Amino acid sequence: MRRRTPxxxxxxxxxxxxxxxxxRVLNEHPNVSDRTRSLVTSAMTELGYxxxxxxxxxxxxSRLIGVLSSRTSFFGPSAxxxxxxxxxxxxxxxxxxxxxxxxxxxxxRAACERLxxxxxxxxxxxxxxxxxxxxxxxxxxxxxxxxLQGSRAPSPLPLVGVDNEGGARQATRHLLDLGHETVxxxxxxxxxxxxxxxxxxxxxxxxxxxxxxxxxxxxxxxxASGYEAGRILARMEELTAVFAANDQMALGVLxxxxxxxxxxxxxxxxxxxxxxxxxxxxxxxxxxxxxxLTEVGRRxxxxxxxxxxxxxxxxxxxxxxxxxxxxxxxxGPRRDG
Amino acid sequence: MRRRTPxxxxxxxxxxxxxxxxxRVLNEHPNVSDRTRSLVTSAMTELGYxxxxxxxxxxxxSRLIGVLSSRTSFFGPSAxxxxxxxxxxxxxxxxxxxxxxxxxxxxxRAACERLxxxxxxxxxxxxxxxxxxxxxxxxxxxxxxxxLQGSRAPSPLPLVGVDNEGGARQATRHLLDLGHETVxxxxxxxxxxxxxxxxxxxxxxxxxxxxxxxxxxxxxxxxASGYEAGRILARMEELTAVFAANDQMALGVLxxxxxxxxxxxxxxxxxxxxxxxxxxxxxxxxxxxxxxLTEVGRRxxxxxxxxxxxxxxxxxxxxxxxxxxxxxxxxGPRRDG
DNA sequence: GGATGTGTTGTGATCGATAACAACAGTGCG
DNA sequence: CGCACTGTTGTTATCGATCACAACACATCC
Numbered sequence: 001m002r003r004r005t006p007x008x009x010x011x012x013x014x015x016x017x018x019x020x021x022x023x024r025v026l027n028e029h030p031n032v033s034d035r036t037r038s039l040v041t042s043a044m045t046e047l048g049y050x051x052x053x054x055x056x057x058x059x060x061x062s063r064l065i066g067v068l069s070s071r072t073s074f075f076g077p078s079a080x081x082x083x084x085x086x087x088x089x090x091x092x093x094x095x096x097x098x099x100x101x102x103x104x105x106x107x108x109r110a111a112c113e114r115l116x117x118x119x120x121x122x123x124x125x126x127x128x129x130x131x132x133x134x135x136x137x138x139x140x141x142x143x144x145x146x147x148l149q150g151s152r153a154p155s156p157l158p159l160v161g162v163d164n165e166g167g168a169r170q171a172t173r174h175l176l177d178l179g180h181e182t183v184x185x186x187x188x189x190x191x192x193x194x195x196x197x198x199x200x201x202x203x204x205x206x207x208x209x210x211x212x213x214x215x216x217x218x219x220x221x222x223x224a225s226g227y228e229a230g231r232i233l234a235r236m237e238e239l240t241a242v243f244a245a246n247d248q249m250a251l252g253v254l255x256x257x258x259x260x261x262x263x264x265x266x267x268x269x270x271x272x273x274x275x276x277x278x279x280x281x282x283x284x285x286x287x288x289x290x291x292x293l294t295e296v297g298r299r300x301x302x303x304x305x306x307x308x309x310x311x312x313x314x315x316x317x318x319x320x321x322x323x324x325x326x327x328x329x330x331x332g333p334r335r336d337g
Numbered sequence: 338m339r340r341r342t343p344x345x346x347x348x349x350x351x352x353x354x355x356x357x358x359x360x361r362v363l364n365e366h367p368n369v370s371d372r373t374r375s376l377v378t379s380a381m382t383e384l385g386y387x388x389x390x391x392x393x394x395x396x397x398x399s400r401l402i403g404v405l406s407s408r409t410s411f412f413g414p415s416a417x418x419x420x421x422x423x424x425x426x427x428x429x430x431x432x433x434x435x436x437x438x439x440x441x442x443x444x445x446r447a448a449c450e451r452l453x454x455x456x457x458x459x460x461x462x463x464x465x466x467x468x469x470x471x472x473x474x475x476x477x478x479x480x481x482x483x484x485l486q487g488s489r490a491p492s493p494l495p496l497v498g499v500d501n502e503g504g505a506r507q508a509t510r511h512l513l514d515l516g517h518e519t520v521x522x523x524x525x526x527x528x529x530x531x532x533x534x535x536x537x538x539x540x541x542x543x544x545x546x547x548x549x550x551x552x553x554x555x556x557x558x559x560x561a562s563g564y565e566a567g568r569i570l571a572r573m574e575e576l577t578a579v580f581a582a583n584d585q586m587a588l589g590v591l592x593x594x595x596x597x598x599x600x601x602x603x604x605x606x607x608x609x610x611x612x613x614x615x616x617x618x619x620x621x622x623x624x625x626x627x628x629x630l631t632e633v634g635r636r637x638x639x640x641x642x643x644x645x646x647x648x649x650x651x652x653x654x655x656x657x658x659x660x661x662x663x664x665x666x667x668x669g670p671r672r673d674g
Numbered sequence: 675g676g677a678t679g680t681g682t683t684g685t686g687a688t689c690g691a692t693a694a695c696a697a698c699a700g701t702g703c704g
Numbered sequence: 705c706g707c708a709c710t711g712t713t714g715t716t717a718t719c720g721a722t723c724a725c726a727a728c729a730c731a732t733c734c
Binding site for chain 3: 354355356357358361367368369370373392394395396397
Binding site: 007008009019020022023024026027051052054055056057058059060 | 689690691692693
């Protein structure tokens with residue numbers, strides 16, 4: 001005999017008060033006598049009462065945060081999603097995930113529609129899009145939105161992301177400090193702002209050292225593209241140092257170099273970016289740039305929440321989470337051939 | 338001048354009909370004249386109308402599916418989550434994610450409370466729990482629930498998962514077929530049914546071949562535990578074949594073997610499980626068992642949906658998605674020392 | 675013609691929670 | 705005593721959509 005879940009009225013009846021009073025207890029209004037409050041709370045536990053989200057969001061604001069992501073099965077988005085969810089749980093919010101079917105404008109619009117229809121209180125977008133806000137404008141003027149993106153491009157939307165440029169600079173400088181005359185770069189896709197920022201960081205570190213930047217190889221974030229780039233690089237006799245824009249591509253580079261008989265780190269040093277959990281067990285263990293994406297996700301939620309609770313809060317400048325070099329065995333001093 | 342989002346009444350006024358008629362158009366009721374229908378639909382597009390989820394789920398059933406997960410930042414859960422979301426989007430449902438703060442009964446209960454409070458129409462649980470249903474019982478009798486778990490244990494909840502046992506058997510047999518006299522196993526945590534099923538598959542393949550199973554080493558799914566197990570295994574002279582319960586642990590084993598100067602696959606063959614995207618670029622590329630977790634996620638949603646739409650549908654027997662061996666360079670024929 | 679049925683549309687109540695407002699008791703003060 | 709004030713509680717309307725039911729037009733049949 002499964003009864004329907006108890007409502008605020010059932011609680012009120014049991015406690016012998018009005019529904020409004022129960023609501024006040026729920027929302028911790030100050031003007032409720034201690035006696036009444038305890039009557040109500042004990043009635044709630046007795047019935048196993050649970051506030052109904054739908055009713056709440058119908059009347060007032062919802063407590064749903066939408067996460068708009070390109071693909072939550074990838075490492076970056078899923079780590080960020082985890083952080084958002086954890087922070088949301090702490091704040092009493094829930095998280096709805098919507099993945100993009102593609103990055104076409106139509107798909108983005110459809111995904112936004114889904115979120116708006118849910119009446120989300122805020123949105124965290126984890127997208128490879130240029131932050132021109134053009135595409136996200138249907139969202140923009142409806143709910144507080146934050147873009148998880150580690151670029152410093154001016155943007156109509158608040159940005160929260162990792163310090164890609166700084167991390168890439170650290171990685172590059174690390175290699176230069178080890179005595180390498182230059183550093184090759186396997187970059188990510190041009191349409192990902194994070195990839196562009198890493199490339200910028202790499203280039204600026206080389207410039208600061210007075211070294212001319214070699215041509216960039218572009219990959220697609222995955223191991224296969226790293227492997228291809230690695231095969232090209234392996235043909236270059238003068239090659240001694242490579243910085244890959246993420247760990248998966250670094251892994252591909254490692255494999256390609258090994259197959260060509262180039263020893264890492266003896267002949268060539270390789271550095272990645274991300275510090276995925278596997279990186280410490282690559283062969284050799286990968287020197288990389290750790291980015292705390294869970295923390296980034298938390299910060300995203302924080303930013304969205306302040307904009308929800310205080311609609312007119314000044315838009316924060318881009319929030320940047322530092323990224324730090326983790327030195328492992330894949331990078332070592334330059335040795336003369 | 339940001340007006341509130343248009344409601345069904347606004348549409349009704351523009352179309353010159355009643356709200357109820359608009360509702361009928363929305364829900365595709367048969368008894369609406371074509372003329373009225375087109376009046377309503379054009380009014381909807383004119384206003385940019387979007388149905389309000391909260392109101393809908395307050396009155397009728399919600400279109401929310403809860404995903405209860407131990408940790409959506411890990412490969413398995415995040416891949417499954419992706420599949421669930423994709424299938425949900427196709428079916429017009431949305432997905433809410435709740436991660437467990439820990440696997441303690443209290444944390445599980447709290448997570449269930451959150452989902453119930455949302456009024457989810459169904460739940461997909463991605464948990465390392467024994468499927469005794471004891472812990473999930475507060476959910477059990479409230480909403481249709483499916484456990485994403487590849488075990489064959491009898492369970493009060495429908496199970497959907499990958500064929501761990503079959504996959505493990507394939508991997509083990511593959512190694513035996515290559516001439517290895519026995520196969521060592523680096524298993525997953527004992528409290529994960531999927532890990533137990535893989536161990537069972539390994540053991541049964543050995544038994545079928547009339548080989549006595551060597552003692553099992555237990556890891557914690559991550560590379561570090563695989564590395565530790567690998568260091569132990571590397572001391573054994575007679576070792577020629579290892580089957581690890583997932584790719585991360587296999588990666589750790591590969592590293593430990595390499596550090597001990599044991600050649601893979603020359604001296605030792607290694608096989609993993611999962612086929613994470615990186616596996617093809619390990620050194621050497623890893624022979625492993627591919628499980629299509631996205632597909633598993635889809636099946637989970639399918640199962641939940643049938644139970645939602647048809648409450649009394651017979652509980653399906655455990656749904657099993659096949660897992661297939663992918664042979665790469667890390668496994669090879671036994672060579673006499 | 676009147677009874678019956680079918681297709682189409684509108685009215686009122688409802689889901690659960692909350693905001694605005696009203697009501698009431700008790701206190702302090704002139 | 706009566707007025708203003710504060711603290712506590714209840715009443716009513718509301719959010720957006722849907723269901724049950726009623727109402728009406730029109731066709732069909734005896």
